[in-house]
């Protein structure tokens with residue numbers, strides 16, 4: 001999608017700090033980190049959010065989750081980490097390209113919402 005921020009980051013048109021990439025996935029550091037490690041995992045193919053998971057291939061969805069685990073290991077998050085995907089206005093999704101936040105490196109609150 002030509003007007004999508006994360007598509008532009010994947011294409012290298014907007015700079016990012018890359019953490020991981022493979023055939024299906026691109027991952028980079030969040031520009032406003034909420035934890036010592038805060039990485040965004042995005043599929044290369046454009047999907048607006050997890051609500052559109054039915055239109056994605058199993059391979060793409062699985063690659064996103066595998067990438068989260070690989071990044072957590074790469075970042076040394078041996079004591080745990082959190083994966084979040086905000087979906088739609090109630091969840092305050094601000095970028096309309098499916099992404100998974102990988103957060104870790106500190107003790108997080110036990111509140112989910």
Ligand code: AMP
Pocket residue numbers: 005014016029030031032033040085086092093094095096
């Ligand atoms: P969400 O609010 O769940 O849609 O998450 C979008 C995330 O994208 C936020 O945590 C932002 O800080 C992050 N973000 C926005 N622009 C950039 C950028 N240019 N590079 C890295 N992260 C970004």
